[in-house]
Amino acid sequence: xxxxxxxxxxxxxxxxxxxxxxxxxxxxxxxxxxxxxxxxxxxxxxxxxxxxxxxxxxxxxxxxxxxxxxxxxxxxxxxxxxxxxxxxxxxxx
Numbered sequence: 738x739x740x741x742x743x744x745x746x747x748x749x750x751x752x753x754x755x756x757x758x759x760x761x762x763x764x765x766x767x768x769x770x771x772x773x774x775x776x777x778x779x780x781x782x783x784x785x786x787x788x789x790x791x792x793x794x795x796x797x798x799x800x801x802x803x804x805x806x807x808x809x810x811x812x813x814x815x816x817x818x819x820x821x822x823x824x825x826x827x828x829x830x
Contacts, residue, residue, distance in 0.1 A: 744830050751823045754790070755816055761787035762812055 764784055767773045773780050791812075798811040798818075 740830050744826050747826060748823050751819050755819055757787055758791050758812055758815065761791050 761784075764773070764780075764787065768775055768780070768784065775781065794815055795811045798814050799809070802811060802814075
């Protein structure tokens with residue numbers, strides 16, 4: 738059985754998840770600095786969807802990180818972990 742298409746599919750899913758994570762980070766910053774209006778229905782729905790997609794993995798990582806006085810490095814760690822797993826899959830198959 739050729740496993741190449743499965744690895745390609747997993748790689749594309751990882752790319753889409755990383756993209757959603759980046760958009761969520763940028764959107765969070767824009768909301769925090771009041772560049773975007775929180776009361777806008779579209780912004781609220783996009784933020785809610787991205788939060789539901791990315792927060793479970795981020796929450797799991799935050800559980801094991803020490804308190805860094807308000808600096809959240811969990812998205813960086815998650816991106817590195819995703820790249821590590823994808824790289825290992827590509828190298829082994």
